[in-house]
Amino acid sequence: MAPLKIIQENLKQGLADEDGEPWEITLEPGLSDEEIAGFEQRLGFRLPEPIRELLRFTNGITGGPLESLDFSSSAAYVQIDEENRFGNKTIGFAADGFGNHWGYVLNEGSKNLGPIYYFSHDAPVFLYQSPDLSHFLTEMFKMGKAPFKSLLDDVHEDRIKEVWKQNPDLIPVGKARQSSDSVIAEFAQTLPDSWKIIDLRNPVIGAGFSWGRCREFRRHEHLMIFGLNFKEPWSFSKWLSRFTKQKPQITNHE
Numbered sequence: 160m161a162p163l164k165i166i167q168e169n170l171k172q173g174l175a176d177e178d179g180e181p182w183e184i185t186l187e188p189g190l191s192d193e194e195i196a197g198f199e200q201r202l203g204f205r206l207p208e209p210i211r212e213l214l215r216f217t218n219g220i221t222g223g224p225l226e227s228l229d230f231s232s233s234a235a236y237v238q239i240d241e242e243n244r245f246g247n248k249t250i251g252f253a254a255d256g257f258g259n260h261w262g263y264v265l266n267e268g269s270k271n272l273g274p275i276y277y278f279s280h281d282a283p284v285f286l287y288q289s290p291d292l293s294h295f296l297t298e299m300f301k302m303g304k305a306p307f308k309s310l311l312d313d314v315h316e317d318r319i320k321e322v323w324k325q326n327p328d329l330i331p332v333g334k335a336r337q338s339s340d341s342v343i344a345e346f347a348q349t350l351p352d353s354w355k356i357i358d359l360r361n362p363v364i365g366a367g368f369s370w371g372r373c374r375e376f377r378r379h380e381h382l383m384i385f386g387l388n389f390k391e392p393w394s395f396s397k398w399l400s401r402f403t404k405q406k407p408q409i410t411n412h413e
Contacts, residue, residue: 176302195215
C-alpha cells in the first residue's frame with residue numbers, strides 16, 4: 160500500500176498508547192512541486208510517484224510514538240554519521256526524541272531512497288529496520304493499536320541490546336575468505352586477519368552491528384557490506400593487573 164494511503168487509513172482509527180492515552184497527531188503542510196524538485200535535486204534522482212504524492216499531501220508527522228517524521232529530510236544527514244561512514248550520504252527522516260534516528264543510506268548513483276536503517280547513539284548501534292517507507296509506517300501505526308506489537312519497538316527496544324552485547328551477525332575474516340560468495344570472499348581479502356565482516360545486502364529486520372565497539376569500520380565500495388575492526392574487549396582483571404604488578408625495587412648505592 161502507498162505511504163499516503165497507509166496514513167489516511169490509520170488516522171481514521173482511534174490510535175492510542177497501551178495506557179489508553181490518545182495519540183495527538185499533527186500532519187505538517189505538504190510541499191509544492193518546486194519544493195519537491197529541490198528535494199530531488201539534493202538526492203540526485205527523481206522520487207517515485209507514491210512518494211511525490213505523499214509529499215504533496217504532507218511533509219511530515221508530529222505526535223504519536225515518535226518525536227517527529229520529516230519526509231523531505233530537511234535535516235539532510237543523520238547526526239551520528241556526519242562523516243558519511245555508512246554510505247556516501249545518510250539522510251534522517253524520523254527521530255525518537257533521544258538523539259536517535261531512522262533514515263536512508265544513499266550511495267554513489269542511488270536511484271531510489273531504498274531501505275530504512277536505525278542509527279542509535281545510545282547504545283551506538285546500526286540496525287536494518289524496514290525495506291521501505293510503507294513498511295515503516297505500517298509498523299509505526301501498529302504501536303497505536305492492540306496488541307501493540309511492532310517491529311519498530313522490537314528494533315528500538317530489544318534488538319539493539321542484543322546487537323550491542325553480542326554482535327551475532329558477524330563473520331570472521333578467515334571464514335569470509337573461504338565463502339562461496341565471491342563478493343564476500345574478495346572483500347575479505349582487503350581486510351586484516353583480525354577483522355570481522357557483516358553482510359547487510361539482504362538482511363533480516365534487526366540485523367546490524369555495534370559501531371561504537373569498533374576502532375574503525377570500512378564499507379564495501381558499492382554494497383552494504385562492512386569490515387569491522389573491534390576494540391579489544393574490556394577486562395577487569397587486565398585493568399586490575401596494572402595496579403597489582405610488583406613495582407621494581409630501587410637500590411641506593413652509596
